[in-house]
Amino acid sequence: MIDLRQTFKKNILREFKSSFPRFISIAILLALGAFVLIGLKVTGSDMRATGNQYFSQHKMADAQVTSAVGFNQKDRNYIDQMDHVKQSEYSIYKDALTSDSHKTIRLNEKTSQLSVYRTVQGRLPKKSNEIALSKYEKGNYKVGQHVKLVGNDGKKQAAGLKHSSYKIVGFVTSSDYMQKSDLGVSNNGKGQIDTFGVLAKSGFSKQTPNVAKVSYDNLQGKSYSDQFEKQLNENVDQAAPGMAKRADKRQAEIKQDKREQLKDAQTDLDEQKENVQEKKSQLTQAKAQLEQNQAKLQQAQAQLADSKEQLAQLPAGTQKNALSQQQQAKQQQISTQEAQLRSRQQQWQQNSRDLQDAQEKISASEKKLTDQKEKIDQISGLTYQLQARNDYNQGYNQFGEAAERIDVLSNTFPLIFFAVAILVTLTTMSRMAEEKRTDIGAMRALGYTKFDSMKLFLVYGTSAAVLGTAIGAYFGTWLLPERIYDAYAANLAVPSLQTPPSWLWISISLLFALLCTVVPSVYVVWKSLQEQPADLLVEKPPKAGSKVLLEKVPFIWKRMSFNQKVTVRNLFRYKSRMFMTIIGIFGCTTLLITGFGMRDSINGIIDNQYQKITHYDVVGVYDPSASQQQKDDYQKQVDDIDSVKKQDSVYYESATAKPKGSTNNQQVSMIVPQHQKDFSDFITLRDPDSHKKLKLKNDGAVITQKLAKLGNYSVGDHVSLKDSAGRTHRVKISGIAEMYAGHDVVLNSNYYQKVFGEKVEYNAKMLNLKDRSSKNIDQVSRQLNKQDAAVTAVQSNQAKTAISTVLDGLNSIVLIIVLASSALSFVVLFTLTNINVSERTRELATLRVLGFYQRETVMYVYRETSILTVLGILVGFGGGYYLHHFIMETLPPNNAMADMALHWSNLGLSTGLTLLFSLIVMLVMARKISKIDMLGALNSAD
């Protein structure tokens, strides 16, 4: 393309000017293809790169261990020497409520090595009364302000914290809390952690660490890479049994400690008992003596009475006086003795009462001791939870899955876009080469070389390809990834997306673009160049007419109107264009239906899930080993809540399952209803297809659809569930139930006993509320969690908010897809009709001369286009059905499923839009047809 002569250059430039609509159409088609291809291809890796940087900035821990009782030195030694542990850091966390907004806040000890906090404003806490808050609290608080923290009752100072009020010194980000809300489960407040804060170690009153952050030395590759995730999960899986054993040991130690304490108490008690025994015998002795004394006294009294009688018989005299005095003295003596005896008796009685009290006390203590003993025996379920990133950090998982979803999308959508763009560009460019036949002939006749005659196409095709790719690459590199990121990251606390240009995908797009602009035109020109220049100067005769198959069926053919016959003939005359149009419209309708369908499907999750399947609002989980009084209080609280419509006891446990063939664990809610009959008032278990109700059986559990899909399970298979203590149980599947959000495993008490080897102990209240607003649900959860027996409250609408946020974001993706598909279908229709019209200019001119009105002329051509459009739309229904189905199978996260149904409104809208574009193109073409120079067109040679 060097050394182009001046006029030659002018000729090429003029070609751009004269066929500007064609040039722009090609560029737009290629731009759309590149936009969608580059956009979807880079988003996943952009996201992962952004995430990776964020994680390494925060030195995110690979795994963490938590313990309800904290870690002692032995635990720490154990953890430190676990296989492949490179680094470990122990810290404290504690939940409390903010006294002003009643948000559940998790307070973490400041870490320095793993999962560190990065300040976005201010600094990290140093003194015991300082706090740094999540950056999402920046709108609510200011540095220098104080935040008051209270316990679960909303009044008292929170247990485990040194102060009730902390001074805010900064705002931070953390890689451990990637979700903006619902950061995890807590037994405080409404049951979900709302926000987090960082304290210095001295800010806690209890100094035993209860979380260990761990990093491994054998992890290779970046976060989210298969290699990395597999190795990490392997490490955790390998360490789990040891961890469980360690927890059992620690539990035994605790029991031992407690038993020893109990033993001391027992010894004390035994001593006391002995004392009491001694006192008792003393008392008995004292009683005997008292009785003796009394007898003696009575004897003395009797003697006295005798002597009194004797005295009375004596005559008065000195003897008598003396005796009388003697008697009086005796009398006095007896009275004193009597008084003495009485007081002794009283004292004895007192002592005896005291003894009784002591005895009672002892038996009470004894009972207490036995109670305690029993309790110690009952202590169980102490677990050290070792969790990999994916499990301890829901956001990490969600983020990675989102990126993966886009990867899946990127393998389908761009394909269709590019396929349609390629087809149409190909047609256009080869058509252009055919149109330029005589020009090439003239140039060859003038003595230009073959290569010279090709230059126009090389320049034209290359510029269209480069322009299209440049536009597509520009928008594809940032616009599409950012919109998608916004959608997926709507409820994630992640930094803004990095969008470096991906030269790989830009090159691939450019290559494709060049392939479809340059190659076909060069091919057609090359073919023409094989002919003699003289032959080239004569225009190729238009395609000869021929009969169509339908004419051999006179039954139908004869009944058709003239116009219909002409249309049918024309349809089959340009077979390749017929297929192009159908394929083009098919592709666009497919994309439109998929785009609208994606939105409907995700909307459908909420409708189906919360109106047809889930009827409960809260599961209040309590501690079954709490005292009877506490449990009664909990029940009373449930009964007192006005808005409870229906309640039942269930066993509720959050377990994990690892479906076959997946690297990540899935959170599963295991539910055992107390009353099977009424359970459908809380959750409808029904067959996904027939909607028949499923019954719980004694030999298997009902699992939900998505879990079955993930593991490719069918009825009769077994699924392994890992309980929170890390123990695995095999559960047989007796039914698969429809469910859109989350995984559930529901079993009856008999089957529970069979699998877990013990009788089920109901630990939760499942509640249906009259007022189902999230405000009321939060309120009820908070009330329940205030109870001493409360463990947590699980809300059924947690997924709802998450889905709604994703949905909002998805709308903008759908909008982009719909806009891009619309543009595509418009350009396709325009280009194909444009070719159709220019190829048949002479024919149209003839019609005009014959006196066809403008409308009739347009319809002569457009009847074909309309039929092809309608055919394309109909085929597009099929394509849309399959593509939508495919995408909605892969797009939702692993714990959600979309509603697969296509709505009539979607089909109507997609059809309507395509027809609208067709109409607009028709109007444009009508103008073009009316501008045809009749005489000019007709006076050229055939």
Place this chain on the structure above:
Amino acid sequence: MAYIEIEHYSKVFGSADREIRANDDISFNLEKGHLMVIVGASGAGKSTLLNTLGGMDSATEGKVEINGKNIAKYSEKQLTTYRRNSIGFVFQFYNLIPNLTTLENVELASEISPAALDPAETLKQVGLEERINNFPSQLSGGEQQRASIARAVAKNPELLLCDEPTGALDYKTGKTILQLLQDFSHQDGKTVIIVTHNAAIKAMADHVIEISDGKVKEDYLNDQPEPVADIEW
């Protein structure tokens, strides 16, 4: 009153300062049933005149009255109606629609015309009864032109306009075509205008107009038009 009355008609292209007067102050009359030949060199303005007469373009100035109606200022739609009902065209290149059979090409015209003749009958008149189910590509040039004439005639137009009807044909075939046109005028009483650069054809006409530089140079009647068979060129 003459069938065609043209008075001070001009057709101007381009803007005021760079105007091209393709037809400049043309006036003539043509009687109903006459065969007119308009002769002129290339670029003389014949085609523009034909365009205006055929209702493919409106006039810039003057009066173009056909059968009492002044079409000079007709709108696009009125012109179309005029073409549809009153005009039949025959071109140098036959412009048959390749995807329609001979019969269908004629039907295409008769379908839209209110006073149409029977298409098959018309084809018989031009001697194509054997070829009615053939596609244009299967016909010779002369046959195609005959089909084209049949298509123009089948509409039963008041005026038949022919633009170099023999331009692409050999001598012999050309003559049979001209004969057909002359018969159409002299036997069926139709008004026919033939535009050509071939001055030899003048002899067959009732009325001859010579055009040069957009102006009428000659305008005369032939009292004794020669039969086409006698003309040689």
